[in-house]
Amino acid sequence: MACLLDMPYGFYQFVRFVAMVAFGYLAYSVMKRNRKNEMFIYIALAFLFQPFIKIALGRTIWNIVDVITAIGLLISVIKDTKIKLSR
Secondary structure (H helix, E strand, O other): OHHHOOOOHHHHHHHHHHHHHHHHHHHHHHHHOOOHHHHHHHHHHHHHHOOOOOOOOOHHHHHHHHHHHHHHHHHHHHHHHHHHHHO
């Protein structure tokens, strides 16, 4: 949630790169489990957060995207944990 703070631009570039790599890994991970809907969501997020071509949404919209993405990831982790525990 540090992305909601006023940080140097390099910090946001670093976070976008890490997010792109993480979403790419998550897309690959769910693809192996044949969960195509989640795979497409993670691929779209990897493209949205990639640091090479700037997507200018404005600070307010990026903050909203960050919060929605964080909530979605939290729900995904909780959902996966419940699935693993029920097996």
